[in-house]
Amino acid sequence: MPQYKILTGNYAVAYGVKLSKPQVIAAYPITPQTTIVEKLSEFIEKGELKAKMLRVESEHSAIAAVIGAALAGARTFTATSSQGLLYMHEGVWMASGARLPIVMAIVTRAIFPPWNIWTDHGDLLDQRDTGWIICMVEDNQEALDMIIQAYKIAEDERVLLPVMVGLDSFILSHTATPVEVPDEDIIDSYLPAPGENIHYPKISFENPLTYFNLVFPDNYMEFRYQIQEAMNRAKRVVMEADMKYYKLVGRRYGGLIETYRCTDANIVVVSMGALTGDVKEAVDRLRDEGYNVGALKLRFIRPFPEEELKKELLHKKLVIVIDRAISFGKGGILYTEISSALYEGRFREIPVIRGYVTGLGGRDITVDDVITMVERLITRLESGTLTHGWEWFKLRKEVVE
Amino acid sequence: MSVRQLPIIPISTPRIGAVGKTGKWRIFKPIIKQDKCVKCLQCWLYCPDAAIIRDENDNVTVNYDYCKGCGICAHECPVKAIEMVKEE
Numbered sequence: 001m002p003q004y005k006i007l008t009g010n011y012a013v014a015y016g017v018k019l020s021k022p023q024v025i026a027a028y029p030i031t032p033q034t035t036i037v038e039k040l041s042e043f044i045e046k047g048e049l050k051a052k053m054l055r056v057e058s059e060h061s062a063i064a065a066v067i068g069a070a071l072a073g074a075r076t077f078t079a080t081s082s083q084g085l086l087y088m089h090e091g092v093w094m095a096s097g098a099r100l101p102i103v104m105a106i107v108t109r110a111i112f113p114p115w116n117i118w119t120d121h122g123d124l125l126d127q128r129d130t131g132w133i134i135c136m137v138e139d140n141q142e143a144l145d146m147i148i149q150a151y152k153i154a155e156d157e158r159v160l161l162p163v164m165v166g167l168d169s170f171i172l173s174h175t176a177t178p179v180e181v182p183d184e185d186i187i188d189s190y191l192p193a194p195g196e197n198i199h200y201p202k203i204s205f206e207n208p209l210t211y212f213n214l215v216f217p218d219n220y221m222e223f224r225y226q227i228q229e230a231m232n233r234a235k236r237v238v239m240e241a242d243m244k245y246y247k248l249v250g251r252r253y254g255g256l257i258e259t260y261r262c263t264d265a266n267i268v269v270v271s272m273g274a275l276t277g278d279v280k281e282a283v284d285r286l287r288d289e290g291y292n293v294g295a296l297k298l299r300f301i302r303p304f305p306e307e308e309l310k311k312e313l314l315h316k317k318l319v320i321v322i323d324r325a326i327s328f329g330k331g332g333i334l335y336t337e338i339s340s341a342l343y344e345g346r347f348r349e350i351p352v353i354r355g356y357v358t359g360l361g362g363r364d365i366t367v368d369d370v371i372t373m374v375e376r377l378i379t380r381l382e383s384g385t386l387t388h389g390w391e392w393f394k395l396r397k398e399v400v401e
Numbered sequence: 402m403s404v405r406q407l408p409i410i411p412i413s414t415p416r417i418g419a420v421g422k423t424g425k426w427r428i429f430k431p432i433i434k435q436d437k438c439v440k441c442l443q444c445w446l447y448c449p450d451a452a453i454i455r456d457e458n459d460n461v462t463v464n465y466d467y468c469k470g471c472g473i474c475a476h477e478c479p480v481k482a483i484e485m486v487k488e489e
Contacts, residue, residue: 223411
Protein backbone atom coordinates (compact mmCIF):
# COMPACT_ATOMS: atom_id res chain seq x y z
CA MET A 1 0.00 0.00 0.00
CA PRO A 2 1.31 3.48 -0.79
CA GLN A 3 2.08 5.65 2.22
CA TYR A 4 0.68 9.12 2.73
CA LYS A 5 3.10 11.62 4.22
CA ILE A 6 3.18 15.33 4.86
CA LEU A 7 6.21 16.41 2.84
CA THR A 8 7.84 19.61 1.70
CA GLY A 9 8.74 19.79 -1.99
CA ASN A 10 12.37 19.08 -1.14
CA TYR A 11 11.49 16.03 0.96
CA ALA A 12 9.17 14.82 -1.80
CA VAL A 13 12.16 15.01 -4.17
CA ALA A 14 14.27 13.08 -1.62
CA TYR A 15 11.62 10.34 -1.38
CA GLY A 16 11.48 10.17 -5.18
CA VAL A 17 15.26 9.79 -5.27
CA LYS A 18 15.21 7.13 -2.56
CA LEU A 19 12.69 5.07 -4.55
CA SER A 20 14.84 5.44 -7.69
CA LYS A 21 17.84 3.91 -5.85
CA PRO A 22 20.77 5.91 -7.20
CA GLN A 23 24.18 4.51 -6.34
CA VAL A 24 26.11 7.77 -6.19
CA ILE A 25 24.93 11.18 -4.97
CA ALA A 26 27.20 14.24 -4.94
CA ALA A 27 26.12 17.71 -3.89
CA TYR A 28 27.17 20.98 -2.37
CA PRO A 29 24.71 22.79 -0.10
CA ILE A 30 22.91 25.86 -1.41
CA THR A 31 19.69 27.43 -0.22
CA PRO A 32 16.93 26.46 -1.06
CA GLN A 33 18.12 23.04 -2.30
CA THR A 34 20.00 21.95 0.85
CA THR A 35 17.25 19.96 2.55
CA ILE A 36 17.03 17.56 -0.42
CA VAL A 37 20.54 16.23 0.12
CA GLU A 38 20.24 16.54 3.90
CA LYS A 39 17.28 14.17 3.78
CA LEU A 40 19.15 11.84 1.42
CA SER A 41 22.13 11.77 3.84
CA GLU A 42 19.71 10.81 6.57
CA PHE A 43 18.29 7.95 4.45
CA ILE A 44 21.85 6.71 3.83
CA GLU A 45 22.78 6.99 7.53
CA LYS A 46 19.72 4.99 8.53
CA GLY A 47 20.55 2.34 5.93
CA GLU A 48 17.32 3.02 4.02
CA LEU A 49 19.22 4.02 0.87
CA LYS A 50 22.36 2.21 -0.21
CA ALA A 51 24.17 4.98 -2.01
CA LYS A 52 27.56 6.63 -1.81
CA MET A 53 27.21 10.28 -0.73
CA LEU A 54 30.09 12.46 -1.90
CA ARG A 55 30.35 15.74 -0.04
CA VAL A 56 32.30 17.84 -2.49
CA GLU A 57 33.84 21.30 -2.29
CA SER A 58 31.69 23.00 -4.94
CA GLU A 59 28.93 22.48 -7.47
CA HIS A 60 31.54 22.28 -10.22
CA SER A 61 32.92 19.24 -8.37
CA ALA A 62 29.42 17.87 -7.68
CA ILE A 63 28.61 17.60 -11.38
CA ALA A 64 32.14 16.29 -12.10
CA ALA A 65 31.67 13.56 -9.46
CA VAL A 66 28.33 12.39 -10.83
CA ILE A 67 29.72 12.48 -14.38
CA GLY A 68 32.58 10.21 -13.24
CA ALA A 69 30.19 7.87 -11.44
CA ALA A 70 27.84 7.75 -14.42
CA LEU A 71 30.76 6.94 -16.73
CA ALA A 72 31.41 3.91 -14.52
CA GLY A 73 27.76 2.91 -15.03
CA ALA A 74 26.21 4.12 -11.76
CA ARG A 75 22.76 5.68 -11.40
CA THR A 76 23.43 9.17 -10.04
CA PHE A 77 21.70 12.17 -8.51
CA THR A 78 22.59 15.75 -7.66
CA ALA A 79 20.65 18.91 -6.85
CA THR A 80 21.35 22.62 -6.85
CA SER A 81 19.93 26.13 -7.29
CA SER A 82 20.80 29.49 -8.81
CA GLN A 83 24.52 30.33 -8.32
CA GLY A 84 25.33 26.67 -7.80
CA LEU A 85 23.79 25.80 -11.14
CA LEU A 86 25.67 28.62 -12.85
CA TYR A 87 28.92 27.45 -11.27
CA MET A 88 28.21 23.95 -12.67
CA HIS A 89 27.47 25.23 -16.14
CA GLU A 90 30.57 23.80 -17.82
CA GLY A 91 29.87 20.35 -16.38
CA VAL A 92 26.20 20.65 -17.35
CA TRP A 93 27.27 20.69 -21.01
CA MET A 94 29.77 17.91 -20.35
CA ALA A 95 27.04 15.62 -18.98
CA SER A 96 24.78 16.01 -22.01
CA GLY A 97 27.68 15.89 -24.50
CA ALA A 98 28.76 12.58 -22.95
CA ARG A 99 25.10 11.40 -23.12
CA LEU A 100 25.00 10.45 -19.44
CA PRO A 101 21.54 9.85 -17.87
CA ILE A 102 22.14 11.99 -14.76
CA VAL A 103 19.11 13.34 -12.87
CA MET A 104 19.38 16.71 -11.13
CA ALA A 105 16.76 18.58 -9.11
CA ILE A 106 16.80 22.36 -9.55
CA VAL A 107 15.06 24.34 -6.85
CA THR A 108 14.55 27.50 -8.88
CA ARG A 109 15.95 30.62 -7.29
CA ALA A 110 16.73 34.13 -8.55
CA ILE A 111 20.25 34.90 -9.74
CA PHE A 112 22.50 37.49 -8.12
CA PRO A 113 23.25 40.40 -7.91
CA PRO A 114 21.34 41.54 -5.93
CA TRP A 115 21.18 38.51 -3.62
CA ASN A 116 17.79 36.88 -3.48
CA ILE A 117 16.87 33.35 -2.47
CA TRP A 118 13.26 33.32 -3.68
CA THR A 119 11.75 31.72 -6.75
CA ASP A 120 12.38 32.90 -10.30
CA HIS A 121 12.92 30.70 -13.35
CA GLY A 122 16.02 32.50 -14.61
CA ASP A 123 18.43 29.82 -13.38
CA LEU A 124 16.53 26.93 -14.98
CA LEU A 125 15.82 28.71 -18.26
CA ASP A 126 19.48 29.70 -18.51
CA GLN A 127 20.15 25.97 -19.11
CA ARG A 128 17.79 25.58 -22.06
CA ASP A 129 20.48 25.24 -24.74
CA THR A 130 22.61 22.72 -22.84
CA GLY A 131 21.13 19.49 -24.23
CA TRP A 132 19.47 18.53 -20.93
CA ILE A 133 15.84 17.52 -20.83
CA ILE A 134 14.21 20.16 -18.63
CA CYS A 135 10.89 19.86 -16.84
CA MET A 136 9.17 21.91 -14.17
CA VAL A 137 6.62 20.65 -11.64
CA GLU A 138 3.50 22.22 -10.19
CA ASP A 139 3.26 20.59 -6.75
CA ASN A 140 5.08 18.33 -4.31
CA GLN A 141 3.42 15.15 -5.56
CA GLU A 142 4.52 15.89 -9.10
CA ALA A 143 8.05 16.56 -7.79
CA LEU A 144 8.26 13.04 -6.34
CA ASP A 145 6.70 11.42 -9.40
CA MET A 146 8.85 13.32 -11.90
CA ILE A 147 12.16 12.42 -10.24
CA ILE A 148 11.27 8.75 -10.78
CA GLN A 149 10.07 9.38 -14.34
CA ALA A 150 13.22 11.41 -15.04
CA TYR A 151 15.36 8.26 -14.62
CA LYS A 152 12.99 6.34 -16.89
CA ILE A 153 13.34 8.98 -19.61
CA ALA A 154 17.09 9.67 -19.21
CA GLU A 155 18.18 6.03 -19.27
CA ASP A 156 16.03 5.06 -22.25
CA GLU A 157 18.19 3.79 -25.10
CA ARG A 158 16.46 6.19 -27.52
CA VAL A 159 17.29 9.20 -25.33
CA LEU A 160 20.45 8.96 -23.16
CA LEU A 161 20.33 12.56 -22.04
CA PRO A 162 20.46 14.02 -18.53
CA VAL A 163 17.27 15.44 -16.99
CA MET A 164 16.64 18.47 -14.78
CA VAL A 165 13.52 18.50 -12.63
CA GLY A 166 12.68 22.04 -11.53
CA LEU A 167 10.52 23.08 -8.58
CA ASP A 168 9.82 26.57 -7.24
CA SER A 169 11.81 27.54 -4.16
CA PHE A 170 9.85 27.95 -0.92
CA ILE A 171 6.42 27.88 -2.62
CA LEU A 172 7.10 24.15 -3.08
CA SER A 173 10.54 23.41 -1.65
CA HIS A 174 9.73 24.42 1.95
CA THR A 175 5.94 24.08 1.99
CA ALA A 176 4.53 20.82 3.34
CA THR A 177 1.54 19.18 1.66
CA PRO A 178 0.15 15.62 1.67
CA VAL A 179 2.13 13.43 -0.73
CA GLU A 180 1.54 9.82 -1.70
CA VAL A 181 4.77 7.82 -1.61
CA PRO A 182 4.46 4.80 -3.93
CA ASP A 183 5.50 1.29 -2.92
CA GLU A 184 9.11 0.31 -3.40
CA ASP A 185 8.16 -2.86 -5.37
CA ILE A 186 6.09 -0.85 -7.80
CA ILE A 187 8.92 1.56 -8.55
CA ASP A 188 11.32 -1.41 -8.78
CA SER A 189 9.13 -2.79 -11.55
CA TYR A 190 8.91 0.65 -13.22
CA LEU A 191 12.63 1.45 -13.32
CA PRO A 192 15.36 -0.91 -14.50
CA ALA A 193 17.70 -2.14 -11.74
CA PRO A 194 20.30 0.59 -11.11
CA GLY A 195 23.61 0.09 -12.88
CA GLU A 196 22.27 -2.68 -15.13
CA ASN A 197 21.50 -2.64 -18.85
CA ILE A 198 23.62 0.46 -19.39
CA HIS A 199 23.12 1.71 -22.95
CA TYR A 200 26.38 3.63 -23.23
CA PRO A 201 30.02 2.49 -23.14
CA LYS A 202 31.03 2.48 -19.50
CA ILE A 203 34.51 2.84 -18.11
CA SER A 204 36.07 0.16 -15.95
CA PHE A 205 39.57 -1.05 -15.03
CA GLU A 206 39.14 -3.89 -17.55
CA ASN A 207 37.84 -1.55 -20.23
CA PRO A 208 39.60 1.83 -20.00
CA LEU A 209 38.19 4.44 -22.38
CA THR A 210 38.98 8.03 -23.22
CA TYR A 211 35.87 10.22 -23.17
CA PHE A 212 35.71 13.86 -24.30
CA ASN A 213 38.15 13.48 -27.19
CA LEU A 214 39.18 16.15 -29.62
CA VAL A 215 36.83 16.06 -32.60
CA PHE A 216 37.66 17.87 -35.83
CA PRO A 217 35.25 19.99 -37.90
CA ASP A 218 34.40 16.96 -40.09
CA ASN A 219 32.72 15.17 -37.14
CA TYR A 220 31.64 17.73 -34.51
CA MET A 221 28.34 18.65 -36.15
CA GLU A 222 27.24 15.00 -36.28
CA PHE A 223 27.54 14.67 -32.49
CA ARG A 224 25.35 17.78 -32.12
CA TYR A 225 22.89 16.35 -34.64
CA GLN A 226 22.60 13.16 -32.59
CA ILE A 227 21.66 15.14 -29.45
CA GLN A 228 18.95 17.01 -31.38
CA GLU A 229 17.62 13.69 -32.73
CA ALA A 230 17.60 12.23 -29.20
CA MET A 231 15.61 15.27 -28.02
CA ASN A 232 13.04 14.64 -30.75
CA ARG A 233 12.75 10.98 -29.74
CA ALA A 234 12.47 12.01 -26.08
CA LYS A 235 9.01 13.55 -26.77
CA ARG A 236 7.59 10.09 -27.31
CA VAL A 237 9.58 8.60 -24.42
CA VAL A 238 8.15 11.26 -22.05
CA MET A 239 4.62 10.18 -23.03
CA GLU A 240 5.46 6.49 -22.61
CA ALA A 241 7.05 7.10 -19.19
CA ASP A 242 3.91 8.99 -18.12
CA MET A 243 1.57 6.23 -19.35
CA LYS A 244 3.55 3.39 -17.79
CA TYR A 245 3.66 5.31 -14.49
CA TYR A 246 -0.09 5.79 -14.70
CA LYS A 247 -0.66 2.07 -15.16
CA LEU A 248 1.49 1.18 -12.15
CA VAL A 249 0.98 4.12 -9.77
CA GLY A 250 -2.30 5.62 -10.95
CA ARG A 251 -1.17 9.18 -11.63
CA ARG A 252 -0.50 10.83 -14.99
CA TYR A 253 0.36 14.33 -16.03
CA GLY A 254 -0.18 14.36 -19.79
CA GLY A 255 3.41 14.37 -21.02
CA LEU A 256 4.99 17.55 -22.33
CA ILE A 257 2.04 19.81 -21.50
CA GLU A 258 -1.06 19.63 -19.33
CA THR A 259 -4.29 21.36 -20.29
CA TYR A 260 -7.02 22.51 -17.93
CA ARG A 261 -10.49 23.49 -19.23
CA CYS A 262 -8.96 24.33 -22.62
CA THR A 263 -11.30 22.48 -25.00
CA ASP A 264 -13.97 25.18 -25.35
CA ALA A 265 -11.80 28.10 -24.18
CA ASN A 266 -11.05 31.03 -26.48
CA ILE A 267 -8.46 32.45 -24.08
CA VAL A 268 -5.65 30.29 -22.67
CA VAL A 269 -3.20 31.23 -19.94
CA VAL A 270 0.18 29.48 -20.28
CA SER A 271 2.37 29.14 -17.20
CA MET A 272 5.01 26.91 -15.68
CA GLY A 273 5.68 25.53 -12.20
CA ALA A 274 3.81 26.24 -8.98
CA LEU A 275 2.04 29.30 -10.39
CA THR A 276 -0.06 26.97 -12.55
CA GLY A 277 -2.06 25.98 -9.45
CA ASP A 278 -3.09 29.62 -9.01
CA VAL A 279 -3.83 29.95 -12.72
CA LYS A 280 -6.20 26.95 -12.56
CA GLU A 281 -8.00 28.52 -9.59
CA ALA A 282 -8.21 31.83 -11.48
CA VAL A 283 -9.63 29.96 -14.50
CA ASP A 284 -12.39 28.47 -12.32
CA ARG A 285 -13.32 31.89 -10.95
CA LEU A 286 -13.22 33.54 -14.38
CA ARG A 287 -15.41 30.74 -15.76
CA ASP A 288 -17.92 31.50 -12.97
CA GLU A 289 -17.99 35.07 -14.27
CA GLY A 290 -18.70 33.79 -17.78
CA TYR A 291 -15.27 34.07 -19.41
CA ASN A 292 -14.20 31.12 -21.59
CA VAL A 293 -10.72 30.74 -20.16
CA GLY A 294 -8.44 27.71 -19.92
CA ALA A 295 -4.99 26.98 -18.50
CA LEU A 296 -2.02 25.30 -20.14
CA LYS A 297 0.88 24.09 -18.06
CA LEU A 298 4.21 23.88 -19.83
CA ARG A 299 5.72 20.78 -18.20
CA PHE A 300 8.78 20.43 -20.43
CA ILE A 301 10.88 23.28 -21.77
CA ARG A 302 13.26 20.87 -23.52
CA PRO A 303 12.27 19.09 -25.64
CA PHE A 304 9.97 21.99 -26.47
CA PRO A 305 6.38 20.83 -27.14
CA GLU A 306 5.85 22.76 -30.40
CA GLU A 307 3.35 20.36 -31.98
CA GLU A 308 1.30 20.09 -28.77
CA LEU A 309 1.20 23.87 -28.36
CA LYS A 310 0.13 24.39 -31.98
CA LYS A 311 -2.62 21.83 -31.58
CA GLU A 312 -3.94 23.41 -28.39
CA LEU A 313 -3.40 27.10 -29.10
CA LEU A 314 -3.47 27.97 -32.82
CA HIS A 315 -7.26 28.24 -33.04
CA LYS A 316 -7.63 30.34 -29.86
CA LYS A 317 -8.34 34.08 -29.80
CA LEU A 318 -5.84 35.06 -27.13
CA VAL A 319 -2.85 33.29 -25.59
CA ILE A 320 -1.45 34.82 -22.39
CA VAL A 321 2.05 33.67 -21.41
CA ILE A 322 3.24 34.32 -17.86
CA ASP A 323 7.01 34.39 -17.50
CA ARG A 324 8.88 34.26 -14.21
CA ALA A 325 12.14 35.14 -15.96
CA ILE A 326 13.44 37.63 -18.47
CA SER A 327 16.01 37.54 -21.24
CA PHE A 328 17.44 41.04 -20.98
CA GLY A 329 17.20 42.87 -24.25
CA LYS A 330 14.43 40.59 -25.52
CA GLY A 331 11.70 39.88 -22.98
CA GLY A 332 9.75 36.99 -21.50
CA ILE A 333 11.53 33.75 -22.39
CA LEU A 334 8.50 31.45 -22.63
CA TYR A 335 6.61 34.21 -24.46
CA THR A 336 9.38 34.31 -27.07
CA GLU A 337 9.55 30.53 -27.44
CA ILE A 338 5.77 30.10 -27.67
CA SER A 339 5.44 32.96 -30.17
CA SER A 340 8.12 31.37 -32.32
CA ALA A 341 6.38 27.97 -32.18
CA LEU A 342 2.98 29.41 -33.14
CA TYR A 343 4.35 31.62 -35.92
CA GLU A 344 6.53 28.89 -37.41
CA GLY A 345 5.48 28.09 -40.96
CA ARG A 346 2.06 29.72 -40.43
CA PHE A 347 0.95 32.70 -42.41
CA ARG A 348 -2.77 32.43 -41.71
CA GLU A 349 -4.45 33.93 -38.69
CA ILE A 350 -2.94 33.05 -35.32
CA PRO A 351 -4.08 34.12 -31.86
CA VAL A 352 -2.93 37.33 -30.24
CA ILE A 353 -0.02 36.27 -28.03
CA ARG A 354 0.57 38.48 -24.98
CA GLY A 355 3.35 37.99 -22.48
CA TYR A 356 3.64 39.11 -18.87
CA VAL A 357 6.98 39.22 -17.09
CA THR A 358 6.28 39.05 -13.39
CA GLY A 359 7.03 37.36 -10.09
CA LEU A 360 10.81 37.85 -10.37
CA GLY A 361 12.88 37.24 -7.23
CA GLY A 362 9.90 35.68 -5.46
CA ARG A 363 7.42 38.55 -5.88
CA ASP A 364 4.13 36.92 -4.92
CA ILE A 365 1.66 36.28 -7.74
CA THR A 366 -1.79 35.43 -6.41
CA VAL A 367 -5.00 34.10 -7.92
CA ASP A 368 -6.35 37.67 -7.91
CA ASP A 369 -3.27 38.83 -9.82
CA VAL A 370 -3.89 36.23 -12.52
CA ILE A 371 -7.55 37.32 -12.75
CA THR A 372 -6.41 40.95 -13.13
CA MET A 373 -3.94 39.94 -15.87
CA VAL A 374 -6.65 38.17 -17.84
CA GLU A 375 -9.36 40.80 -17.34
CA ARG A 376 -7.04 43.64 -18.34
CA LEU A 377 -6.27 41.92 -21.66
CA ILE A 378 -9.91 40.98 -22.33
CA THR A 379 -10.88 44.66 -22.10
CA ARG A 380 -8.18 45.59 -24.61
CA LEU A 381 -9.04 42.62 -26.87
CA GLU A 382 -12.69 43.69 -26.98
CA SER A 383 -11.81 47.31 -27.77
CA GLY A 384 -9.61 46.05 -30.62
CA THR A 385 -6.41 47.64 -29.27
CA LEU A 386 -4.57 44.45 -28.31
CA THR A 387 -1.55 43.41 -30.37
CA HIS A 388 1.27 40.88 -29.94
CA GLY A 389 3.85 41.84 -27.33
CA TRP A 390 4.77 41.57 -23.69
CA GLU A 391 4.60 43.82 -20.65
CA TRP A 392 5.60 43.89 -17.00
CA PHE A 393 3.08 43.02 -14.32
CA LYS A 394 3.19 43.99 -10.65
CA LEU A 395 6.28 46.09 -11.34
CA ARG A 396 6.71 48.94 -8.82
CA LYS A 397 7.55 51.40 -11.57
CA GLU A 398 7.07 54.36 -9.24
CA VAL A 399 10.27 53.50 -7.35
CA VAL A 400 12.48 53.52 -10.45
CA GLU A 401 11.19 56.54 -12.35
CA MET B 402 31.80 3.37 -50.55
CA SER B 403 31.37 2.44 -46.90
CA VAL B 404 31.34 5.23 -44.31
CA ARG B 405 32.61 4.68 -40.79
CA GLN B 406 29.66 5.06 -38.41
CA LEU B 407 30.14 7.50 -35.57
CA PRO B 408 29.23 6.48 -32.02
CA ILE B 409 26.86 8.74 -30.05
CA ILE B 410 29.78 10.05 -28.03
CA PRO B 411 33.41 10.62 -28.99
CA ILE B 412 35.36 7.88 -27.18
CA SER B 413 38.58 6.06 -27.83
CA THR B 414 40.59 3.29 -26.24
CA PRO B 415 43.83 4.55 -24.73
CA ARG B 416 47.02 2.71 -25.70
CA ILE B 417 50.62 3.15 -24.70
CA GLY B 418 52.65 5.31 -27.03
CA ALA B 419 49.78 6.50 -29.23
CA VAL B 420 51.67 9.71 -30.00
CA GLY B 421 55.18 8.21 -30.02
CA LYS B 422 57.92 8.38 -27.42
CA THR B 423 56.96 11.56 -25.55
CA GLY B 424 60.17 11.40 -23.54
CA LYS B 425 61.74 13.26 -26.46
CA TRP B 426 59.90 16.41 -25.32
CA ARG B 427 62.01 16.53 -22.14
CA ILE B 428 64.27 19.46 -21.32
CA PHE B 429 65.08 18.49 -17.72
CA LYS B 430 65.61 14.85 -16.76
CA PRO B 431 64.79 13.46 -13.29
CA ILE B 432 67.64 11.46 -11.74
CA ILE B 433 66.67 9.34 -8.72
CA LYS B 434 69.42 9.02 -6.12
CA GLN B 435 68.62 5.51 -4.91
CA ASP B 436 70.72 5.86 -1.71
CA LYS B 437 68.52 8.77 -0.55
CA CYS B 438 65.16 7.19 -1.52
CA VAL B 439 62.90 6.22 1.44
CA LYS B 440 60.35 4.36 -0.75
CA CYS B 441 57.50 6.67 0.21
CA LEU B 442 56.17 6.36 -3.39
CA GLN B 443 55.10 10.01 -3.61
CA CYS B 444 56.81 10.29 -7.03
CA TRP B 445 54.99 7.20 -8.30
CA LEU B 446 51.68 8.55 -6.98
CA TYR B 447 52.06 12.08 -8.39
CA CYS B 448 53.59 11.34 -11.80
CA PRO B 449 50.92 12.55 -14.29
CA ASP B 450 52.25 10.27 -17.03
CA ALA B 451 52.66 7.06 -14.99
CA ALA B 452 56.33 7.20 -15.97
CA ILE B 453 57.67 6.16 -12.55
CA ILE B 454 58.06 2.40 -12.44
CA ARG B 455 57.64 0.68 -9.08
CA ASP B 456 58.98 -2.85 -8.56
CA GLU B 457 57.82 -5.49 -6.07
CA ASN B 458 60.18 -4.07 -3.41
CA ASP B 459 58.88 -0.51 -3.95
CA ASN B 460 62.10 0.57 -5.66
CA VAL B 461 61.34 3.34 -8.15
CA THR B 462 62.93 4.05 -11.53
CA VAL B 463 61.99 6.39 -14.36
CA ASN B 464 60.64 5.28 -17.73
CA TYR B 465 62.57 7.77 -19.85
CA ASP B 466 60.65 6.76 -23.02
CA TYR B 467 57.60 8.61 -21.67
CA CYS B 468 58.86 10.93 -18.88
CA LYS B 469 58.30 14.49 -20.21
CA GLY B 470 60.48 15.99 -17.47
CA CYS B 471 57.77 18.03 -15.76
CA GLY B 472 59.61 17.80 -12.42
CA ILE B 473 56.57 17.05 -10.25
CA CYS B 474 58.36 13.99 -8.78
CA ALA B 475 61.37 16.10 -7.77
CA HIS B 476 59.06 18.74 -6.27
CA GLU B 477 57.07 16.17 -4.27
CA CYS B 478 60.01 14.06 -3.04
CA PRO B 479 60.19 14.73 0.74
CA VAL B 480 63.89 13.77 0.99
CA LYS B 481 65.10 15.52 -2.17
CA ALA B 482 66.23 12.26 -3.72
CA ILE B 483 65.26 13.37 -7.24
CA GLU B 484 67.35 15.90 -9.07
CA MET B 485 66.35 17.60 -12.35
CA VAL B 486 69.33 17.69 -14.71
CA LYS B 487 69.33 19.55 -18.04
CA GLU B 488 69.32 17.23 -21.06
CA GLU B 489 72.49 17.48 -23.19
